[in-house]
Amino acid sequence: AYRTDEGQPWVLPVVKKVEQMIANDNSLNHEYLPILGLPEFRANASRIALGDDSPAIKENRVGSVQSLGGTGALRIGAEFLRRWYNGNNNTATPIYVSAPSWENHNSVFMDAGFKDIRTYHYWDAAKRGLDLQGLLNDMEHAPEFSIFILHACAHNPTGTDPTPEQWKQIAAVMKRRSLFPFFDSAYQGFASGSLDKDAWAVRYFVSEGFELFCAQSFSKNFGLYNERVGNLTVVGKDADNVQRVLSQMEKIVRTTWSNPPSQGARIVATTLSSPQLFDEWKGNVKTMADRVLLMRSELRSRLEALGTPGTWNHITEQIGMFSFTGLNPKQVEYMVKEKHIYLMASGRINMCGLTTKNLDYVAKSIHEAVTKIQ
Amino acid sequence: SSWWSHVEMGPPDPILGVTEAYKRDTNSKKMNLGVGAYRDDNGKPYVLSCVRKAEAMIASKKMDKEYLPIGGLADFTRASAELALGENSEAFKSGRYVTVQGISGTGSLRIGANFLQRFFKASRDVYLPKPSWGNHTPIFRDAGMQLQAYRYYDPKTCSLDFSGAMDDISKIPEKSIILLHACAHNPTGVDPRQEQWKELAAMVKKRNLLVYFDMAYQGFASGDINRDAWAVRYFIEQGINIVLSQSFAKNMGLYGERAGAFTVICSDADEAKRVESQLKILIRPMYSNPPVNGARIASLILNTPDLRKEWLTEVKGMADRIISMRTQLVSNLKKEGSSHNWQHITDQIGMFCFTGLKPEQVERLIKEFSVYMTKDGRISVAGVTSGNVGYLAHAIHQVTK
Numbered sequence: 001a002y003r004t005d006e007g008q009p010w011v012l013p014v015v016k017k018v019e020q021m022i023a024n025d026n027s028l029n030h031e032y033l034p035i036l037g038l039p040e041f042r043a044n045a046s047r048i049a050l051g052d053d054s055p056a057i058k059e060n061r062v063g064s065v066q067s068l069g070g071t072g073a074l075r076i077g078a079e080f081l082r083r084w085y086n087g088n089n090n091t092a093t094p095i096y097v098s099a100p101s102w103e104n105h106n107s108v109f110m111d112a113g114f115k116d117i118r119t120y121h122y123w124d125a126a127k128r129g130l131d132l133q134g135l136l137n138d139m140e141h142a143p144e145f146s147i148f149i150l151h152a153c154a155h156n157p158t159g160t161d162p163t164p165e166q167w168k169q170i171a172a173v174m175k176r177r178s179l180f181p182f183f184d185s186a187y188q189g190f191a192s193g194s195l196d197k198d199a200w201a202v203r204y205f206v207s208e209g210f211e212l213f214c215a216q217s218f219s220k221n222f223g224l225y226n227e228r229v230g231n232l233t234v235v236g237k238d239a240d241n242v243q244r245v246l247s248q249m250e251k252i253v254r255t256t257w258s259n260p261p262s263q264g265a266r267i268v269a270t271t272l273s274s275p276q277l278f279d280e281w282k283g284n285v286k287t288m289a290d291r292v293l294l295m296r297s298e299l300r301s302r303l304e305a306l307g308t309p310g311t312w313n314h315i316t317e318q319i320g321m322f323s324f325t326g327l328n329p330k331q332v333e334y335m336v337k338e339k340h341i342y343l344m345a346s347g348r349i350n351m352c353g354l355t356t357k358n359l360d361y362v363a364k365s366i367h368e369a370v371t372k373i374q
Numbered sequence: 375s376s377w378w379s380h381v382e383m384g385p386p387d388p389i390l391g392v393t394e395a396y397k398r399d400t401n402s403k404k405m406n407l408g409v410g411a412y413r414d415d416n417g418k419p420y421v422l423s424c425v426r427k428a429e430a431m432i433a434s435k436k437m438d439k440e441y442l443p444i445g446g447l448a449d450f451t452r453a454s455a456e457l458a459l460g461e462n463s464e465a466f467k468s469g470r471y472v473t474v475q476g477i478s479g480t481g482s483l484r485i486g487a488n489f490l491q492r493f494f495k496a497s498r499d500v501y502l503p504k505p506s507w508g509n510h511t512p513i514f515r516d517a518g519m520q521l522q523a524y525r526y527y528d529p530k531t532c533s534l535d536f537s538g539a540m541d542d543i544s545k546i547p548e549k550s551i552i553l554l555h556a557c558a559h560n561p562t563g564v565d566p567r568q569e570q571w572k573e574l575a576a577m578v579k580k581r582n583l584l585v586y587f588d589m590a591y592q593g594f595a596s597g598d599i600n601r602d603a604w605a606v607r608y609f610i611e612q613g614i615n616i617v618l619s620q621s622f623a624k625n626m627g628l629y630g631e632r633a634g635a636f637t638v639i640c641s642d643a644d645e646a647k648r649v650e651s652q653l654k655i656l657i658r659p660m661y662s663n664p665p666v667n668g669a670r671i672a673s674l675i676l677n678t679p680d681l682r683k684e685w686l687t688e689v690k691g692m693a694d695r696i697i698s699m700r701t702q703l704v705s706n707l708k709k710e711g712s713s714h715n716w717q718h719i720t721d722q723i724g725m726f727c728f729t730g731l732k733p734e735q736v737e738r739l740i741k742e743f744s745v746y747m748t749k750d751g752r753i754s755v756a757g758v759t760s761g762n763v764g765y766l767a768h769a770i771h772q773v774t775k
Contacts, residue, residue: 001440009438023433029419031411032629035390068477068661075660084381107659180377211377225441226666237376247384254387254509255516258480261665262630 001225002190002288002321003352010288012223014280018270028266033259035250037066037231041265044272045231049185049199049214056206056235063234063242065249066260070186070217071104073232077182077213078112079252080245085180086145091115094146096138098122100346102156105149105184120148123158128314128326130160132169139173145180152185152214153198154320157348161191161319167201171208181205183214189221191320193289195282211236218268220321221285227264292321295354302363308370323349331369339365389508389748396746404744405762407753410560410725411629412594412692415759420692422627424684428674437670442663444654446475446635450669453676454620454635457599458589460607469643472650473635474657475664478628479590479621480509482636486586486617487517488656489638489649494584496549501583503527503539503553505750507560510553510588524552527562532718532730534564540577548582556589556618557602558724561752565595565723571605575612585614590621595724597693599625599686615639622672624725625689631668692756696725699758706767714774727753735773743769 004010022028036042042064047057056062067073086093095109099119109117120142121134139148150170155161162170174181183202189195202214218229232249236242253259271277300315315323327335327347335341341362343349354362386394392408414420445451451473459466476482491498500514503526511521524546525538546552554574559565566574578585587606593599609616615638622633636653640646657663675681700720707716719727731739731751739745745766747753758766 009440011436011439015439019433023429029421030425030628030630031419032623035387068665069663071658071662072660085377088380104659104662107655111656111659219441224439226439226663228661228663228665236378241376241378241381244381244383245378248381250387251384251512252516254480255513256481256484256660257477257632258509259630259632261477261632261667263667264665 001352002220002223003355005291005355007353007355010223012281012284014271014277014284015223015267017280018267018277021270022266030262033066033262033265035253035259036064036246037260038262038265038269040273041269042066042231044269045216045218046233048195048272049188049202049216049233050206050235051196051199051203054203054206060239061236061242063236063246065232065234065246065253066265067215067230067232068228068257068260069219069230070184070215071108071230072228072257072260073215073217073230074105074108074184075112076249076252076256077215077232078109078114079256080249081147081180081182082113083252084245084248085147094118094143096120096142096146096148098149098151098155100157101149101151102184122155123160123324125326128311128324129317130162130166132162132166136169136173139170139177139179142177142179144178147180147182148174150181150183150201152183152188152202154187154191154322156186156320157322157344157346158324159318159320159322160324162201164200164204167204171205171210175208175210181210181212183212185214186217187220187320188216189282189285190289193286193293195285206235218264222268222271222281224264224267227267228261229264229268292351295351295359296323298359299354299363302359303366306363306367308367310370321350321352323351325349325366327366327369331373334369334373335365339368341365392746392748395740399744399746401744403762403765405746405757405766407745407747407757410624410754410756412624412627412725412756413759415695415761417757417759417762420627422685422688424675424681424688425627425671427684428671428678428681431674432670439666442475442666442669444657444663445650446664447666447669447673449677450633450673451475451635453673455637457676458592458603458606458618458620458637459610460600460603463607463610465610465639470640470646471637472640472646472653473637474650474653475669476619476634476636477661477664478623478632478634478668479588479619480513480634481632482619482621482634483510483513483588484517485636485653485656486619487514487519489653490551490584490586490617491518492656493652494551497547497551499547499550500586501543501546501550501552503555503559505561506553506555507588519551522546522550526559527564527728529730532564532728533721534566534570536566536570540573543574543577543581546581546583549584551584551586552578553586553588554605556587556592556606558591558595558726560590560724561726561748561750562728563722563724563726564728566605568604571608575609575614579612579614585609585616587616587618589618591624591724592620593625593686593689594693597690597697599689610639615641622668626672626675626685628668628671631671632665633668633672696755699755699760699763700727702760702763703758703767706764707771710767710771712771712775725754725756727755729753729770731770731774738773739769743772745769
């Protein structure tokens with residue numbers, strides 16, 4: 001979760017404003033939402049992912065399912081794919097998850113019934129960057145129709161994203177081999193500070209004619225973590241196909257949670273549908289993204305000034321909330337036990353935990369860990 | 375071509391589909407007796423006063439939006455358990471239970487169904503009363519269980535077929551799962567009397583069945599939360615370690631906020647901890663952690679003496695209005711000159727009433743009178759007001775005389 005420079009959670013000012021509006025509106029009640037969710041939320045959420053000028057939206061071949069966070073969107077998508085993709089109830093369709101990935105990806109697809117969950121090469125520990133050749137090679141050799149979970153931006157946990165050129169190569173292979181793109185978009189806007197930039201990959205795939213799913217989370221970019229606001233965007237060949245897909249997704253939703261929670265969806269819908277509030281929100285998102293970007297550049301410059309062995313440009317080349325520092329498990333143990341700095345055994349740090357007050361301490365500690373422990 | 379060419383159009387949801395058809399109707403006299411959402415005597419949704427107060431309190435506290443734990447808001451789950459089990463419950467006081475927050479009743483039922491599929495290896499069979507809430511079957515089926523039935527509703531008398539139920543239950547294979555509606559049976563409104571519950575408890579004990587209670591209407595049925603939870607508490611006292619799904623959609627009017635809970639009564643606190651850990655493993659890949667808003671509101675109400683008192687009064691008010699509408703419907707039918715026996719309307723309890731109307735009669739009510747209900751003749755009494763009860767009686771008389 002995001003933290004301010006004081007190390008505190010941050011409720012976005014635009015969210016506070018909109019919540020007050022909702023609280024003051026006596027015409028609102030707590031009635032059930034439709035099964036697929038609040039219509040104004042669904043349309044706006046998908047518009048954010050695909051862009052105002054999206055040809056898919058213009059051609060009326062986009063569907064949306066309001067979901068319980070990004071996780072819920074992934075689960076509904078996974079349940080649908082298991083029932084209807086590549087035949088009926090084909091639990092043998094391989095699911096490819098990046099190595100590494102958010103660990104819950106595996107569980108989501110496993111609990112949805114898929115039996116064959118594999119990894120695709122992604123993180124190159126030696127060069128601390130994307131293993132593009134490994135990734136493309138895995139796609140070349142994946143059984144056709146395999147499903148690939150792609151991180152739309154700010155890859156979790158490595159912070160390493162393909163460049164636009166690399167995405168183009170990925171898309172070309174996927175198209176040729178008939179692989180299904182399932183995007184996980186949990187950080188749109190939060191990664192670079194620009195909604196459009198962070199959605200480039202998803203929009204590129206749409207422009208290349210793919211049918212795809214995109215699981216969106218508004219937990220981070222709206223700071224609405226505990227309200228569970230998410231959306232599954234479905235892009236299909238035409239309106240008729242999308243309609244039938246949504247009707248089947250409705251059945252899945254009905255046995256999972258019946259209909260989604262209304263509070264968070266109302267906040268997002270109200271914000272996105274007002275030009276003024278939308279601008280305010282974009283400003284709040286940029287505030288968060290900029291702070292993270294600042295912490296990255298400050299940490300890197302300190303490590304370079306200290307002469308810490310190794311190269312540290314990956315700290316600023318990586319993007320989003322997380323960074324794969326490259327620290328090995330022993331070095332991590334040193335950080336945790338001796339310096340009381342908590343990070344994952346993988347060397348992943350949450351950049352949001354850095355503040356102007358602790359930057360020096362963290363940089364010095366990393367320096368010690370790297371020089372003392374091999 | 376599309377990946378989805380072979381995907382069939384799903385049938386419209388029968389219950390929620392009624393509301394959709396109602397919305398399209400332009401008849402000024404139209405009545406929506408479909409979905410089970412409470413309406414006040416003006417036919418309007420009712421936001422409880424205690425809910426508004428709780429919301430104001432929450433707004434003033436300026437809380438953050440950090441993720442809840444996977445199992446939900448602790449103050450909420452503890453209060454939900456206490457509400458269901460009773461503050462003097464030995465199971466509650468000893469801590470030999472686990473309660474996790476669920477996405478209202480449906481989500482709580484689904485967590486339980488998934489849990490049983492994974493950990494209750496003795497049987498795949500879930501026995502539902504005939505009839506049951508339409509969504510029970512697909513929930514358990516999607517969780518990987520098989521559905522069976524026991525006799526419950528007697529269409530000849532529009533009341534409980536108790537001997538049929540006891541007969542069927544006596545033959546259920548040991549260690550099967552039996553689902554019981556704690557109160558205000560949906561869709562029939564027919565509940566067992568206390569002496570009948572005692573016999574049911576003895577029978578399920580004898581058959582060594584796993585009991586799954588669905589309690590979606592505590593307080594809403596009789597107006598008394600303790601009375602409505604009597605069966606749940608009795609079973610536990612008889613040493614039956616039940617599992618339980620609760621909803622706060624109706625009794626707190628929190629429908630769209632999705633406040634609910636799933637409880638497992640265990641042998642001891644240690645077992646409860648182990649069960650809890652497994653429930654979390656099931657929840658995480660579904661939606662990670664639950665939504666806070668409804669749980670916060672419910673928790674504040676249950677845990678703040680003044681608000682709790684006000685809530686008990688309001689829930690009784692809702693129950694009383696429904697009971698009064700039942701009474702008025704029967705008297706209006708008599709006034710219309712109906713010669714049928716409509717006693718079941720006042721004998722039944724809760725939001726729903728199984729009128730006994732046949733599908734052809736229901737269709738006429740919809741087409742000729744714009745009175746909307748589900749095909750099984752179920753009406754949501756909550757949709758009846760003193761302003762339209764006369765019209766409803768008239769319409770029913772027209773299609774049944």
